[in-house]
Amino acid sequence: xxxxxxxxxxxxxxxxxxxxxxxxxxxxxxxxxxxxxxxxxxxxxxxxxxxxxxxxxxxxxxxxxxxxxxxxxxxxxxxxxxxxxxxxxxxxxxxxxxxxxxxxxxxxxxxxxxxxxxxxxxxxxxxxxxxxxxxxxxxxxxxxxxxxxxxxxxxxxxxxxxxxxxxxxxxxxxxxxxxxxxxxxxxxxxxxxxxxxxxxxxxxxxxxxxxxxxxxxxxxxxxxxxxxxxxxxxxxxxxxxxxxxxxxxxxxxxxxxxxxxxxxxxxxxxxxxxxxxxxxxxxxxxxxxxxxxxxxxxxxxxxxxxxxxxxxxxxxxxxxxxxxxxxxxxxxxxxxxxxxxxxxxxxxxxxxxxxxxxxxxxxxxxxxxxxxxxxxxxxxxxxxxxxxxxxxxxxxxxxxxxxxxxxxxxxxxxxxxxxxxxxxxxxxxxxxxxxxxxxxxxxxxxxxxxxxxxxxxxxxxxxxxxxxxxxxxxxxxxxxxxxxxxxxxxxxxxxxxxxxxxxxxxxxxxxxxxxxxxxxxxxxxxxxxxxxxxxxxxxxxxxxxxxxxxxxxxxxxxxxxxxxxxxxxxxxxxxxxxxxxxxxxxxxxxxxxxxxxxxxxxxxxxxxxxxxxxxxxxxxxxxxxxxxxxxxxxxxxxxxxxxxxxxxxxxxxxxxx
Amino acid sequence: xxxxxxxxxxxxxxxxxxxxxxxxxxxxxxxxxxxxxxxxxxxxxxxxxxxxxxxxxxxx
Numbered sequence: 001x002x003x004x005x006x007x008x009x010x011x012x013x014x015x016x017x018x019x020x021x022x023x024x025x026x027x028x029x030x031x032x033x034x035x036x037x038x039x040x041x042x043x044x045x046x047x048x049x050x051x052x053x054x055x056x057x058x059x060x061x062x063x064x065x066x067x068x069x070x071x072x073x074x075x076x077x078x079x080x081x082x083x084x085x086x087x088x089x090x091x092x093x094x095x096x097x098x099x100x101x102x103x104x105x106x107x108x109x110x111x112x113x114x115x116x117x118x119x120x121x122x123x124x125x126x127x128x129x130x131x132x133x134x135x136x137x138x139x140x141x142x143x144x145x146x147x148x149x150x151x152x153x154x155x156x157x158x159x160x161x162x163x164x165x166x167x168x169x170x171x172x173x174x175x176x177x178x179x180x181x182x183x184x185x186x187x188x189x190x191x192x193x194x195x196x197x198x199x200x201x202x203x204x205x206x207x208x209x210x211x212x213x214x215x216x217x218x219x220x221x222x223x224x225x226x227x228x229x230x231x232x233x234x235x236x237x238x239x240x241x242x243x244x245x246x247x248x249x250x251x252x253x254x255x256x257x258x259x260x261x262x263x264x265x266x267x268x269x270x271x272x273x274x275x276x277x278x279x280x281x282x283x284x285x286x287x288x289x290x291x292x293x294x295x296x297x298x299x300x301x302x303x304x305x306x307x308x309x310x311x312x313x314x315x316x317x318x319x320x321x322x323x324x325x326x327x328x329x330x331x332x333x334x335x336x337x338x339x340x341x342x343x344x345x346x347x348x349x350x351x352x353x354x355x356x357x358x359x360x361x362x363x364x365x366x367x368x369x370x371x372x373x374x375x376x377x378x379x380x381x382x383x384x385x386x387x388x389x390x391x392x393x394x395x396x397x398x399x400x401x402x403x404x405x406x407x408x409x410x411x412x413x414x415x416x417x418x419x420x421x422x423x424x425x426x427x428x429x430x431x432x433x434x435x436x437x438x439x440x441x442x443x444x445x446x447x448x449x450x451x452x453x454x455x456x457x458x459x460x461x462x463x464x465x466x467x468x469x470x471x472x473x474x475x476x477x478x479x480x481x482x483x484x485x486x487x488x489x490x491x492x493x494x495x496x497x498x499x500x501x502x503x504x505x506x507x508x509x510x511x512x513x514x515x516x517x518x519x520x521x522x523x524x525x526x527x528x529x530x531x532x533x534x535x536x537x538x539x540x541x542x543x544x545x546x547x548x549x550x551x552x553x554x555x556x557x558x559x560x561x562x563x564x565x566x567x568x569x570x571x572x573x574x575x576x577x578x579x580x581x582x583x584x585x586x587x588x589x590x591x592x593x594x595x596x597x598x599x600x601x602x603x604x605x606x607x608x609x610x611x612x613x614x615x616x617x618x619x620x621x622x623x624x625x626x627x628x629x630x631x632x633x634x635x636x637x638x639x640x641x642x643x644x645x646x647x648x649x650x651x652x653x654x655x656x657x
Numbered sequence: 658x659x660x661x662x663x664x665x666x667x668x669x670x671x672x673x674x675x676x677x678x679x680x681x682x683x684x685x686x687x688x689x690x691x692x693x694x695x696x697x698x699x700x701x702x703x704x705x706x707x708x709x710x711x712x713x714x715x716x717x
Contacts, residue, residue, distance in 0.1 A: 130691050137689035178684035185684070185699055478708075485672075485707035492670040492677055499662050 001139045001581050002610050004089075005082040010069035011047050012077075013040040013640075015648035020044075020636055022582075024610050028633040028657060033614040035638035040649035041614035045586040048149055051079040051094045053133075053142045054113060061096045061111035067646035075106065085139055091118045092136065140581040144172040147570050148581045152588035152613075155566040170535040174504040175578035179497045186490040193483035200476030207469035214462045217455055224452035231445035238438035245431045252424035255416055262412040269405045276398040283391035290384035297381025300374055303367075324351050504576055505531050512572025519599035520564050529568060537569055560593050567600065571607055582610035589619045597624055605631035633657055676706050 005021045008014035022031045035041045055061060062070070065077040078095035093116045098106065117124040117132050125131035133142075140148050146169060171177040287294070324347055327334055333343040513528030520526060530538035530546055539547040539557070549556050549565070557565065567588075574583065588604060589597045601624040604611055611631075620628075635655040642648030663681070667674040679702055687693040 134690045141689050172688070175685075178681060178688040181688060181693070182680055182684045185696065186680075189696065189699055189703065481707040481711060482704055485703050485710070488670045488672050489677065489680065489703065492666050492672050493680075495670065496663050496666045496677075499666065500659065503659065503662070 002084045003081055003582050003612065004084060005080075006044075006048065006051075007078075007080040007082070008043075008047055009079075009095075010066040010074055010077040011050075011079050012043040012064055012066060013038070013647040013649040014043060014047075015066050015068055015642065015650055018650050020651070021634065022610065022612060023633055023656070025633060028631055029608075029610050030605050030628060030631040031610075031612045031634045031636070032620070032628075032632055033612070033636045033638060034617055034620070035614065035649070036616050036618075038647060039640055040638045040647070041616070042151075042586055043649070044614055045149065045151065045584065047079040048081065048584055049145065051081050051092055052136050052140070053145065054094065054115065060108035061113055062106065062108040064096055065111075066648070068642055068644060068648050075111070085119075088120055090120075091116075093117075140579050141169075141172045143169045144577075144579065147173055147573050147577075148579070148608075149584040150570065151586040152563075152567075153586070153590040155563050155570065157566070167535055170573065173573050173577045173579060174508070176497065176500060176504060179493055179500055183490055183493045183497060186486050186493060190483055190486035190490055193479050193486055197476050197479035197483055200473070200479055203469050204473055204476060207466065207473060210462055210465055210469065214459065214466065217459045217462065221452065221455045221459055224448055224455055227448045228445060228452055231441045231448060234441040235438050235445065238434045238441060241434045242431050242438070245427050245434065249424060249427045249431065252427060256424055258412050258416050262409060262416060265405050265409045265412065269402055269409065272398055272402050272405065276395060276402060279391055279394045279398065283388060283395060286384065286388045286391060290381075290388065293377065293381045294385045294388055296374070297378065297385045300371070300378060300381065304371060321351055321355060501533070505533075505535075507576040508569075508572045510572075511575040512568045515571040515603060516565060516568030519568065519596065519603050520561065521593065521595040521599070522561070529565060529572065537565060539565065559591065560596055563592060564596055564600070571603070574608055580609065582612055583608040585611070585613040587615055587619060588613050589615060589624065598627065601627045604628060629657075673706060676702055 002024065003022050005019060007020075008018040010016065011018075020031075020033070024031075033041065033044055035044075050059075050064065055064065062075075065075060069077070075098045076095065078093055080091055080093040082089070082091050084090070094113055095116075096111050096113050099110055099112050115129065115132050116126075117135055124135055136142075168177070171180055328339070328344055328347055331339055333339050333347075335343075337343065509529060509531055512531075516526065516529050517523050525542060527540040527542050527544070530540050532538055532548075537549055539549065541547055547555065549562065556562065585604075585607075589600060592600060597619075601620070604613065605628065633656065635653075635657075636651050637653035637655075638649050639652040640647040641650050641652070660678075663677055664674040667677040680699060683695050683698055683702075687695050
């Protein structure tokens with residue numbers, strides 16, 4: 001990154017808009033900001049850090065706004081860095097503004113800070129703070145910033161720097177962090193693969209158990225199937241036996257049916273005979289009780305019929321007799337035909353039959369009287385006779401039926417012949433026994449079928465599991481391959497890291513030593529700067545001893561020497577770094593002796609591609625200015641233009657070379 | 658030089674140097690990120706190449 005311009009707007013000491021341009025050209029890569037104390041040197045430095053990395057947790061945002069501006073009602077502040085990054089124009093603006101509207105009484109909590117980054121005028125990740133910070137960290141990581149933007153008066157701390165943050169920063173600067181990350185990531189991935197493989201192996205053990213279960217279950221299924229077949233055979237044999245018995249019984253059954261029919265017939269006959277006897281008794285009773293009247297009625301009816309027949313015949317009177325005798329004497333019959341002997345015989349017969357005498361009339365009249373007398377008894381006689389006749393009819397009817405039944409019975413008896421009912425019963429019993437056996441076999445088969453079904457289902461499940469586990473078996477091999485590969489990668493990166501560290505360490509040592517030996521005032525004492533595996537500084541003395549600078553150690557170099565060592569180390573790191581960032585130093589010459597100031601001033605232009613440093617006129621005297629002047633492109637002079645307690649720093653003079 | 662070193666180390670560990678380079682590229686692109694969602698890519702690289710090795714061994 002090359003910083004083209006930095007614009008402050010009411011940021012801390014800077015009142016209003018204060019813009020610094022930092023052009024560079026071949027041979028002139030240094031920009032100097034001159035300011036006395038309390039004018040804005042540190043504000044410039046902190047403004048850059050604020051712009052890039054935001055405010056620190058304990059920073060009060062309101063305090064970052066120029067107090068005079070606040071008093072004039074402006075509660076807004078910003079720092080913008082315009083730069084070139086990998087050939088593209090970028091701008092990074094971090095502003096401070098009030099949340100919500102204006103208030104009468106504002107405090108630090110009422111302010112917020114906003115970061116806006118544009119790349120070729122296009123905002124980057126407008127709504128994603130994390131992504132914006134990632135972008136800035138890709139330029140110069142916040143952890144490594146202290147090696148690019150640093151306070152010259154405090155750099156002696158670097159010589160005794162220790163701890164993970166320090167190590168992290170060095171790793172980032174040297175491009176080791178990504179290799180370390182790769183190792184960590186591969187370790188994590190390898191661990192996951194290992195876990196996967198272990199799971200697979202665990203499943204594989206289960207697989208063996210399941211295989212055993214499967215074998216046992218298969219034996220069970222075979223046994224169940226054998227039993228099933230046995231039961232099936234038993235059932236089939238039972239059914240065959242039943243069929244055979246039924247075939248035998250069929251004949252017996254048909255005869256049996258006839259026997260039953262015979263028995264039924266016999267029973268029916270018996271019942272009908274009993275009924276017939278009852279009717280017979282009734283008839284006899286009726287006859288005994290009403291025989292006379294019945295007989296009388298019968299006689300009456302016969303006589304009455306005879307009487308009625310007579311009565312119907314017209315009586316032949318004497319006159320008629322005489323006429324008929326006269327007719328007989330004549331040639332013609334009364335019918336008009338000629339009187340033949342046949343005609344004559346008929347007429348004479350008629351006369352003989354129908355000629356009524358006086359005695360006949362008397363008898364007829366007596367008979368008539370007798371009939372009239374008997375007629376009053378006639379209904380009773382008819383009734384008795386009818387009852388009797390009804391009984392007779394019933395007797396006749398039932399006798400006929402009984403006779404018919406007896407005929408059928410006789411026929412059945414002949415058909416049944418030598419039927420052996422016991423043999424039939426035995427067959428029936430055999431069938432029942434066979435049926436019972438079949439039922440038992442069916443029950444056993446049903447139970448066996450259930451077991452067989454369960455066993456087959458279980459076997460199927462095991463097969464499914466086995467298939468899965470079989471897959472797992474393959475999977476474990478696959479996991480193992482992935483694990484092996486990840487571990488080889490991990491080893492590769494570890495080996496690479498070891499060699500990279502050594503290479504980087506050597507590079508940093510060489511470059512730091514080169515700088516150190518150039519700027520130290522005591523090159524006879526030191527042979528160079530060494531770095532141990534934890535990136536801690538060691539001084540290699542001319543006698544070959546390596547001396548580790550530790551806080552508070554009596555043999556430590558002087559403060560000035562320590563600063564020189566630190567500066568050399570920073571320079572060495574910078575030159576070995578993957579980052580390309582400007583070097584911004586606040587007061588690089590502070591607290592140094594003249595010797596060191598001269599040496600450092602001489603070295604400053606070689607620190608990096610772009611050097612910006614803030615210094616007071618007292619520290620960069622004409623002597624040193626002359627040293628650096630050939631490398632300077634721009635100079636800025638800041639001053640407080642206000643007359644109040646709080647500064648209104650601004651650029652009062654600018655020099656461009 | 659460092660690239661040569663990486664290739665050499667890869668070969669020593671029987672790893673395709675391209676895979677190592679790809680992993681390092683992924684790591685470099687993400688080294689400054691707070692949220693590094695790279696495990697999927699790394700796993701894919703490993704899995705593809707682990708299987709490719711098997712295929713190569715089966716059909717040399």
